[in-house]
Amino acid sequence: MxxxxxxxxxxxxxxxxxxxxxxxxxxxxxxxxxxxxxxxxxxxxxxxxxxxxxxxxxxxxxxxxxxxxxxxxxxxxxxxxxxxxxxxxxxxxxxxxxxxxLNRIRQTDAEDGHLVAEAGCTLAEIQQAAAAAGRFFPLSLASEAECRIGGNLATNAGGLNVLRYGTARELTLGLEVVLADGRIWRELKGLRKDNSGYDLRDLFIGSEGTLGIITAATLRLLPPPRSRRVALLALAELTPALGLVRAAQAESGDAVVAAEIMSGPALAMGQLLDDAPENPLPGAAWYLLLELASPDPRADLDTALAAALEPAEQAGAIEDAVVAPSEGAAERLWRLRTAIPDGQRRAGASIKHDISVLPSEVAAFVPQALAAVEAAEPGVRPCVFGHIGDGNLHFNLTQPADADRAAFLERWGALNRVVHDEVARFGGSVAAEHGVGQLRRAELARCGDPLTGELARRIKSALDPEGVLNPGKGAAL
Amino acid sequence: MxxxxxxxxxxxxxxxxxxxxxxxxxxxxxxxxxxxxxxxxxxxxxxxxxxxxxxxxxxxxxxxxxxxxxxxxxxxxxxxxxxxxxxxxxxxxxxxxxxxxLNRIRQTDAEDGHLVAEAGCTLAEIQQAAAAAGRFFPLSLASEAECRIGGNLATNAGGLNVLRYGTARELTLGLEVVLADGRIWRELKGLRKDNSGYDLRDLFIGSEGTLGIITAATLRLLPPPRSRRVALLALAELTPALGLVRAAQAESGDAVVAAEIMSGPALAMGQLLDDAPENPLPGAAWYLLLELASPDPRADLDTALAAALEPAEQAGAIEDAVVAPSEGAAERLWRLRTAIPDGQRRAGASIKHDISVLPSEVAAFVPQALAAVEAAEPGVRPCVFGHIGDGNLHFNLTQPADADRAAFLERWGALNRVVHDEVARFGGSVAAEHGVGQLRRAELARCGDPLTGELARRIKSALDPEGVLNPGKGAAL
The missing domain is CATH 3.30.43.10 (Uridine Diphospho-n-acetylenolpyruvylglucosamine Reductase, domain 2)
Structure with a gap:
């Protein structure tokens, strides 16, 4: 720098x-x-x-x-x-x-399917503006009431619905960006097809404020879902989970909008919260939460879900399953998943990883990585959950029950290296959806491709030669 | 340069x-x-x-x-x-x-939903490899038997199905690229979530070989359609077309994969070909070709189409309509559209435009642009067709019937300026899906944003400082 x-x-x-x-x-x-x-x-x-x-x-x-x-x-x-x-x-x-x-929705265009939001709008405000126009903005994160779209775009946020709708990048048609020299680059038209230049838009998205400051964005709006079903499956093993997701996709016409995997210990940490709902399927090694949602007014998600799950139930791949009979019940099933991060905090200090591998490798990666961390830190309590359809896992490690908090946190770098070495073995990413920031820089320098880093530095120098923007952050190591 | x-x-x-x-x-x-x-x-x-x-x-x-x-x-x-x-x-x-x-399919991974193709594979070969794996690669262009994926990615090709599936960029998970200095940048893992660096992938895509040479790509595979319906609608005016597309999207759960608009004169030019099928709805001012396709095994596209079209028929917005009763009939309806470029060649010299505006502006743009070209070149025969769902029109001009071919082609630059001035008035793009190449450079320099050009030049200098790659082409003007 x-x-x-x-x-x-x-x-x-x-x-x-x-x-x-x-x-x-x-x-x-x-x-x-x-x-x-x-x-x-x-x-x-x-x-x-x-x-x-x-x-x-x-x-x-x-x-x-x-x-x-x-x-x-x-x-x-x-x-x-x-x-x-x-x-x-x-x-x-x-x-x-x-x-x-900078918190205005500048324009909503339901007919063309987009809205123009300033960077300081919260994600929830954007979801609400879309709904008010009879449309749907699918980006959804745990922090959606507080996070603001400028940050979502700067980090190319992922979240719960990437499997069906893509990351923040895939939902963006245009940007307004303040450059390092204080000029404004404005490309908010919202055209779906425009090959009249290099893809500056996607370069700014995910650059964590190091190439420009996003001040507004034209975001895609989609047809709203007309029906949804949420199911929780209890599994004895992780192995069948991806096949269940694929079956549900095939039977529903690609209507699976979320597929969340949770280890039994991860779900149990969520249960530490006072407001956590009861687990309707206690005692399983793994849980798969599926949400199906369709914009088709004639979709039959119950039949699709039954067709997807029955062969697996007969084959013994599912221990037990529950489909939420109401919206309230669906929210309670979701709360089992969303309670995990706060519950994990209640369980002690934790060392977190935001990694991805190919979906088909998740079932092989997890036991190998679990064995590696147990060997490195006996008694560590892994809290593994995430988006199995994208191969994106939050492979988090909670301190051993009787360990000293500070001593455990001193193991941060060492345990990062243990987990990321396994990720590298599977050709995965050590910064899947949260970005690089300061936290992942050292490990990215260790595990990342040096040529990728060199190209990033050249682009950083081309667009911010004086280092005005967000020094010491992100990928241009 | x-x-x-x-x-x-x-x-x-x-x-x-x-x-x-x-x-x-x-x-x-x-x-x-x-x-x-x-x-x-x-x-x-x-x-x-x-x-x-x-x-x-x-x-x-x-x-x-x-x-x-x-x-x-x-x-x-x-x-x-x-x-x-x-x-x-x-x-x-x-x-x-x-x-x-470089024409091998290196790998097909149906479970993770991707394949790795070398840049010299034709688009048709990739479609076939996807189908052989029980999956679907949706990019589809008139030239798909001859065009090769490296070119599709270098130009971020669009084509017929962008409305539902996006451009080539949105279907790509990774690239292998030879850089200007002869090193190879390889990022073919196919991860769906990876925020560990700047988005180099999308920078190379659409850069027309000026930043790197794409030698292979990891491409997304999707669930294959289980059913499809193709319909041709005859319209007295262009105005209701977009509303019909939106109604079909809403009723079918976003299953409209193509929405092609053709003026009566454009369709008539296609009819000049010996192998052109008969137009089942002759004499209309405008035609809308709709294709619906769904991966949902229980989708009812007939009911969806009927529900979308009936209110418009009753309101008199549709003059006549035909739904193809068989795959052969569907192909014949499509041939009415795909015959147009060759038929236009038969009709004389032509000056072409590859423009886009917002879909909601198409119905206002077209008559205004038609009036402008008729004023500039009396007797010119406009041949207007394109992808109305994306706002992408091929606003082509065929020489007056009795004009001298060479004299008409000398009007190229002048008529480009007339059309592109109208595009600029509507905030559109003068290079929507074919790229800039040599053909659109002068008009892009005239109509484009100078700051966008400056940023492109800086990136070009950062990644190809000696000007090794494809000089005199593309957007870094």
């Missing part, structure tokens, strides 16, 4: 920002600024002492120009719900550029 | 290529080399005198290294079916790198 980093906050910058953007746009002082420096895992306490809150793309561009002129790097921040330290200042001389006031 | 261009073919290069790649890999001499220089519209006769045909990615990389060392730029060529001159040498000193011998 260029020498701009680690420069202390330059004098006069706060005043200059206040003069051009107004006093409500500038946050200073340890107390007020703390909220922009806090990061949910507490691993990367932000080092900055200044945040700026532009209310328009033009103000964001002006803020970048002023920061650049004063030699202060800029750390873009949307909902600040990320888990890899991508939105926290790393060095101390940076200015946090919060997108929270 | 750097000074490398316009250098005559360096002595010794052919011998060096022969020595390293074998004599069957090197094509010299006016006769043998002509096939690599010919371009289907005859607008850009290739200026090169040497072609190299590597049989592997390693040989392709070696060829690029040798060409670079000898100071000869490289023009990648796959099926050579492009329509914008992107695969023809422009200056005379280039070497054509043909991908035709």
């Amino acid at each position: 260029p020498p701009m980093a680690e420069v202390p906050l330059p004098p006069g910058l706060a005043d200059a920002l206040r003069e051009r953007l107004g006093s409500e746009a500038v946050v200073e002082g340890d107390g007020p600024v703390a909220t922009y420096m806090h990061e949910q895992r507490g691993l990367y306490p932000g080092q900055g002492r200044l945040a700026v809150r532009p209310a328009s793309a033009e103000e964001a561009a002006e803020a970048v120009r002023l920061c650049r002129r004063h030699g202060a790097p800029v750390v873009p921040q949307a909902g600040n719900t990320g888990t890899v330290g991508g939105a926290s200042p790393r060095h101390g001389g940076e200015v946090v550029l919060s997108l929270e006031r | 750097p000074p490398m261009a316009e250098v005559p073919l360096p002595p010794g290069l052919a011998d060096a290529l022969r020595e390293r790649l074998g004599s069957e890999a090197v094509v010299e001499g006016d006769g043998p080399v002509a096939t690599y220089m010919h371009e289907q519209r005859g607008l850009y006769p290739g200026q090169g005198r040497l072609a190299v045909r590597p049989a592997s990615a390693e040989e392709a990389a070696e060829a690029v290294r040798l060409c670079r060392r000898h100071g000869a730029p490289v023009v990648p060529q796959a099926g050579n079916t492009g329509t914008v001159g992107g695969a023809s040498p422009r200056h005379g000193g280039e070497v054509v790198l043909s991908l035709e011998r």
Whole structure:
């Protein structure tokens, strides 16, 4: 990274920002600024002492120009719900550029199937705007009430419905981006076919604010589901799970929108929460949560689900199954899955991994990785869950029940290496859906392809030659 | 472009290529080399005198290294079916790198839903390999028997099914690319979720061989359709067409895989071909061809189609309609559409446009653009057809019946400007699905966003600083 980093906050910058953007746009002082420096895992306490809150793309561009002129790097921040330290200042001389006031839905076009949202809209607000127009925006994450779309796009967020609808990238038709030099690149038209240039859009998406600051996006809207069914299956082994997903896809006409796998111990950690619903199928080694949803007004999801599951039940591949008879029951089945991260926190310190392998390799990867971590850390309590249809697992490790919390957390790097070595053996990814941020940089440097890193650095230098944007984060190692 | 261009073919290069790649890999001499220089519209006769045909990615990389060392730029060529001159040498000193011998399907993985194809596989071969594995690769173009996937990816090909399945980009999970310096970047794993770096994949896709030479790709396979229906609707006006598409989407659960609009005169030009089937609904101003296809084994497309069309028929928005009662009849309806480009050639010289606007703007754009061209060129015969669901129109102009062919073709630039001015007024694209190549460069420079061009040039310089790859083509103007 260029020498701009680690420069202390330059004098006069706060005043200059206040003069051009107004006093409500500038946050200073340890107390007020703390909220922009806090990061949910507490691993990367932000080092900055200044945040700026532009209310328009033009103000964001002006803020970048002023920061650049004063030699202060800029750390873009949307909902600040990320888990890899991508939105926290790393060095101390940076200015946090919060997108929270860029929070308008600029346009909704149901006929063409898109809306234009500013980067500070929460994901839930976008889902609601789509629904109000009789359409559907399928991106769905645990943090959807708080996360903001600018962050979802900067990290190419995945979530629960990637299997059917793709990641944030696949749901985006256009962007508005503030560049490192403070100019605005605007391509919000929403055309479905446009091969008139390099794909800058997808380059900015997933670049974690290191190539440009996304200030607005044109997002695809889809036909809303007309019916849905949620089922929970208890399995003695992980092996049959993918076949069950494939059968459900085939019988339903590709209507499986989520396929979540949970180990028995993972589901049990979710049960530690006071509000967790009872597990209707206790005692299984593995659980598969399936959601089917179809925009076809004549779809028969019950028949499809029965056709998919009956052969497996007869073959003994399913121990037991329950299909939610109501929306409330469906929500309770989902809560068994969504309770896991909070429940895991209740169970002790944890070391997390966000990895992916090919779906067909999940059943081989998991026991091999479990054996490796048990050998490296006897008594460790693995909490394995994730999106089996995408091969994306949250392969998390909770401290042994009687271990010292701090001592366990000191094993972070070592256990990362154990898990990621197994991922590498399977040709997988060590940064599947949460991004690289600060958290995955060292392991990406160790496991990643050096040529990919070199190309990333060349692109970073081409688009941000002075290192203005989010230094020390992401993939341009 | 750097000074490398316009250098005559360096002595010794052919011998060096022969020595390293074998004599069957090197094509010299006016006769043998002509096939690599010919371009289907005859607008850009290739200026090169040497072609190299590597049989592997390693040989392709070696060829690029040798060409670079000898100071000869490289023009990648796959099926050579492009329509914008992107695969023809422009200056005379280039070497054509043909991908035709890189023609293996390396792997088919039905369980994970992908296959790995080399760049020289024809699109039809890939469709067949997918079908043989019980899966479906939806990309479909008029030239699918001859075009090769490397070219489809270099141009981010669109075609008939984008409405439902997306462009070539959206169907690609990974690439193998020979870089400008002759190294190989390989990312073929096929992971559905991987946020461990910048999106280099989508940057190479659509870059028309100017950033790297795609030698292989991991392509998504989807559940195969279990049923399909094809219908032809006769319309008095263009206006209701999009509403009919949207109704069919809503009633069928998003099963509309193609929605082709044809003007009466366009369909009549197709009828000039000897093998053209009879038009079952003669005399209409506009035609809408709809194809519905569903992977749902229990889908009822007849009921869906009836539910979509009946309200429109009762409201008088449809003059007449026919649903193909058999696969043979469906193919005949499709042939009414696919005959148009060849029929148009029969009708005289033509000036073509590959434009897109928002679908909701098509019905306003078309009469405005028609009036503009009639004013600029009285007697011109517009041949308008395309993919209304994507807003992508082939807004083609055939010479007045009694005009001189050469004199009409001299109006190329002037009529391009007339049409593209209208496109710009609607915020559309002048290069929707065929790419930029040589043909659209001047108009892109005139109509495009200068900042987009500047960013493209910076990326081109970062990844191909010496201008080795496909000089004088594409978007980095």
